[in-house]
Amino acid sequence: MAVVALASASGSPGVTTTALGLALLWPRPVMLVEADPTGGSGLLAGYFRGSRQYDAGLIELALTAGSLSDALADVAQPIEGTAVSFVAGTRSHTQNSALRDLWAPLAETLRELETTGQDVVVDAGRLGLQGSPGALLDAADLALLVSRTTLPHLSALRSWADAFQRPALDWHQSGVLLVGAGQPYSAREVTEVVSLPVLSSLPDDPDSAAVFSRGAQPPKRFEIGPLARALNAAIASIHSTITHRRNELLEGARS
Ligand SMILES: Nc1ncnc2c1ncn2[C@@H]1O[C@H](COP(=O)(O)OP(=O)(O)OP(=O)(O)O)[C@@H](O)[C@H]1O
Numbered sequence: 001m002a003v004v005a006l007a008s009a010s011g012s013p014g015v016t017t018t019a020l021g022l023a024l025l026w027p028r029p030v031m032l033v034e035a036d037p038t039g040g041s042g043l044l045a046g047y048f049r050g051s052r053q054y055d056a057g058l059i060e061l062a063l064t065a066g067s068l069s070d071a072l073a074d075v076a077q078p079i080e081g082t083a084v085s086f087v088a089g090t091r092s093h094t095q096n097s098a099l100r101d102l103w104a105p106l107a108e109t110l111r112e113l114e115t116t117g118q119d120v121v122v123d124a125g126r127l128g129l130q131g132s133p134g135a136l137l138d139a140a141d142l143a144l145l146v147s148r149t150t151l152p153h154l155s156a157l158r159s160w161a162d163a164f165q166r167p168a169l170d171w172h173q174s175g176v177l178l179v180g181a182g183q184p185y186s187a188r189e190v191t192e193v194v195s196l197p198v199l200s201s202l203p204d205d206p207d208s209a210a211v212f213s214r215g216a217q218p219p220k221r222f223e224i225g226p227l228a229r230a231l232n233a234a235i236a237s238i239h240s241t242i243t244h245r246r247n248e249l250l251e252g253a254r255s
């Protein structure tokens with residue numbers, strides 16, 4: 001696979017939760033990058049409930065004078081018992097100006113990780129914030145706008161959908177990942193009003209989501225529950241979408 005970036009158009013639909021859920025169920029080694037310009041680490045404060053120290057993160061990458069890929073390997077922290085490592089976001093949004101010149105070289109370094117057998121999931125936070133990691137979204141093979149299906153969410157989604165697409169970047173694709181499809185609008189209804197394809201839908205499953213977003217105790221049958229099943233289906237869709245485009249590009253290059 002490669003680099004997948006998640007962002008939102010409005011109102012905390014579940015980007016951080018979904019990014020972590022995808023990473024934890026990812027079938028290959030994966031690096032999760034917390035690039036939300038809001039600052040603070042959703043993982044350290046949420047999933048790890050503050051039990052884990054902030055050792056190093058994006059800001060250390062921005063300050064490195066040496067090789068960025070070496071620094072990335074130093075800064076990425078493993079999540080024990082999984083094939084996930086993560087790069088913590090900034091401690092505060094006030095550090096974001098220091099990241100301005102990091103995004104483009106980091107995007108390149110993340111794209112190269114695939115050759116080492118590692119994919120990347122980026123939490124890009126909410127679009128339009130100062131310090132938004134635009135270069136990471138552009139570098140992604142697939143960028144997904146995460147959205148709920150209420151009218152206020154759909155209104156913001158529609159507002160950002162055109163700007164989110166990058167037709168000039170031939171490796172790049174974009175789509176929507178719905179959280180709580182059917183509450184109230186279905187994926188089909190969303191597709192009719194938004195100029196982006198709905199790639200996948202996750203159920204509204206607050207108890208399972210809380211495991212990822214705040215380190216809550218897993219509910220019964222969590223591993224095979226609705227959220228886990230939908231995350232696995234989303235991973236399969238992500239994989240086939242990226243593979244399909246790559247095959248198209250390969251065939252185009254041959255002919
Ligand atoms: N599939 C889901 N079902 C039910 N609740 C969910 C789901 N995904 C996330 N949530 C809940 O939604 C809330 C917001 O989630 P999260 O912090 O991941 O959103 P976000 O889009 O990253 O927000 P922000 O823009 O503030 O970073 C959390 O309480 C989380 O548990």
Ligand SMILES: [Mg+2]
Pocket residue numbers: 015016017036042125
């Ligand atoms: Mg978040």
